[in-house]
Amino acid sequence: MLLRAYAKVNIGLDVVGKREDGYHILRMIMQTVDIYDEIELEKLEENEIKIKCNLPYIPTDSRNLVYKAAELFKNKYNIKMGVLIDVKKNIPVAAGMAGGSTDAAAILKGLNKLFSVGASNQELMELGVKIGADVPYCIDGGTALCEGIGEEITKLPDFNNIILVVVKPPFGVSTKAVYNNLDLSKIRRHVGINNIIKGMERRDLKLVCYNMKNVLENVTIKQYPVIKAIKNDMIVLGAQGALMSGSGPTVFGIFDNMLSAQKCFEFMKKRYNDVFITRTI
Incomplete structure (x- = not known):
């Protein structure tokens, strides 16, 4: 079985509180984009989980979320056969x-079909939240408002076919470290999530981009000023708005025409390896 696992960006990300267990309470708009990993699943007679990946530095044992998803699914639905999972990373x-x-999320959905379990998406989401806060959203994807720790999902009208240029600087960021360094008392202005939703419903890019904000930029940009430089360059090159996605360091720009997007892509490609022109889906 061949699967596609699609990436997301955050059109807005707000942190509105913190729970006693240390998890942050979020309010964010998630949006699927047309960049995806390719995953191949194959049943095995022996009861084990084997993972292959095209990137040598990705762990292929129980540290990998794909392994955790397969193990969780097999335990929950008492699957006695094994599975070989071959992941080609593009995201x-x-x-x-x-x-x-x-x-x-793709593994949960894929194994559900591969072993004809017949679990609903809601059941898969409840399993997914045990793996990570973004997993339930990724089961369905599309355009959604995610609240709580990410598990309270409200579908929004589609915001598809919007042109984006996506740039990932040459370093990774630890989500955990970013949240640990976030000082809620220093958030002066929360995100206009409701205004972003209005803009998305009207397909008014100016309204969306005017209200676009990610409070985690406060932490990540301090450590990596290049993120701010990429945002500024995107605006100069014709983006209606630019924002860091999630805890970073990826930055995306929203464009209202392909010509400007192409110019921005070419400019960024000379400076960074991971640059994409894509669309919301």
Whole structure:
């Protein structure tokens, strides 16, 4: 079985509180983009989970979210056969684009079909939240408002076919470290999530981009000023707006025409390896 696991960006990301267990309470708009990992699944007679990956530095044991998803699924539905999982990574790693989470979500959906279990998406989401906060969203993808720790998902009208240029600088960022360094008392202005949703519903890019904000930039840009430089360059090159996705370091720019997007892509490609022109889907 061949699967595609799609990346996401955050059109807005707000942190509105912190739970007693240390998890942050979020309010964010997630959006699927047309950048994806390719995953091949194959049943094995022996009861084990084997993982292959095209990137040598990705762990292929129980540290991998794909392994965790397969193990969780097999235990939950008492699957006594094994599975070989071959992952071809295209989504940048440690980039704020849910690469690991979307792979885990794809495994839950894929094994559900491969072993004819018949679990609903809701059941898979409840399993997924045990792996990571972004996994439930990645089960369905599309355009959604995610709240709580990411598991309270409200579908929004589609915001598809919007042109994006995506740039991942040459380093990864630890999501955990970013949240640990976030000082909630220093967030002066929260994100206009409701205004972003209005803009998306009207397909008014100016309204969306005016209200686009990610409070985690406060932490990540301090450590990596290049993120701010990429955002500024994108605006100069014709982006309607530019924002860091998730905990970073990936930056995306929203464009209203392909010509400007192409110019921005060519400019960025001379400076960075991981640069994409893509669309929301």
